[in-house]
Amino acid sequence: MDQTRNSKQRTDRNGRAYAGSQRRIQTYVNFRRDALNRALLAAIPDFPADGKIVWASPLEKDNYAEYQDKAFLEALGFAHLWDRLQGFWPRRGPVWDALARIENQDSGRAEGVILVEAKSHVNEVYGNGCQASPKSGKLIDKALSEVKNFLGASPEADWTGQLYQSANRIAHLYFFREICRAPAWLVNVYFTGDPKSPTPAEAWAEHLPGMKNELGINGLAVEGLVELVLPAPGE
Numbered sequence: 001m002d003q004t005r006n007s008k009q010r011t012d013r014n015g016r017a018y019a020g021s022q023r024r025i026q027t028y029v030n031f032r033r034d035a036l037n038r039a040l041l042a043a044i045p046d047f048p049a050d051g052k053i054v055w056a057s058p059l060e061k062d063n064y065a066e067y068q069d070k071a072f073l074e075a076l077g078f079a080h081l082w083d084r085l086q087g088f089w090p091r092r093g094p095v096w097d098a099l100a101r102i103e104n105q106d107s108g109r110a111e112g113v114i115l116v117e118a119k120s121h122v123n124e125v126y127g128n129g130c131q132a133s134p135k136s137g138k139l140i141d142k143a144l145s146e147v148k149n150f151l152g153a154s155p156e157a158d159w160t161g162q163l164y165q166s167a168n169r170i171a172h173l174y175f176f177r178e179i180c181r182a183p184a185w186l187v188n189v190y191f192t193g194d195p196k197s198p199t200p201a202e203a204w205a206e207h208l209p210g211m212k213n214e215l216g217i218n219g220l221a222v223e224g225l226v227e228l229v230l231p232a233p234g235e
Helices: 020-031 033-043 069-076 079-088 134-151 164-179 201-215
Strands: 051-057 098-104 110-119 184-192 225-231
Touching: 020 033, 020 110, 020 184, 033 051, 033 225, 051 069, 051 110, 069 079, 069 098, 079 164, 110 164, 134 164, 164 184, 164 201, 184 201, 201 225
Parallel strands: 110 184, 184 225
Antiparallel strands: 051 098, 098 110
16 A cells, blocks of 8 residues: 555654554554444444444554555555546545455455544644645545535535545545445544643533534534544553
């Protein structure tokens, strides 16, 4: 698999993050997996009855690599969708904090996906906006407009500004569910009590409606979008 991210500034030589949401999701996926799976199954009411969660990243055995583009599809068992993804979104797409396949318990076949974005404090939700080239920007604008129209989101909502990361993750949820007709869930994990930037559950509850207002989706049913508030795991 190609196109992975392991930031030397934030991780040790083995890819283990020193702090923040990156370390917390690494801990859950590798060392608190049962607790994470239970929380996910409780939060996803339409999870396939014959499915099981198989984590693809960030795995200790792979130096906690995070994937994007063709590599993230390969990790999920959906490499055959690469041509379709290129028609929807340009290269250098989202780098995923965590990925899981939903496998059929009998056949082992990958039948669905879980895409994870993790945050440990409110400011982490915001970024510098879309930095794509003009050519890539045209494809991104087309995709985001398509998704906004499908959801019934406010046309005036700025999806390429400071909440671009949230918007492009929703776009990839749409890609799986509506373009490829594959079961998919986008799970936004919000950690409480992170040692570096402790954020109480109340702060997340206060903030999230405003963020959805900015995206123009507050009050809308976004199928497959899951919000999960979890305590930062002990080390």
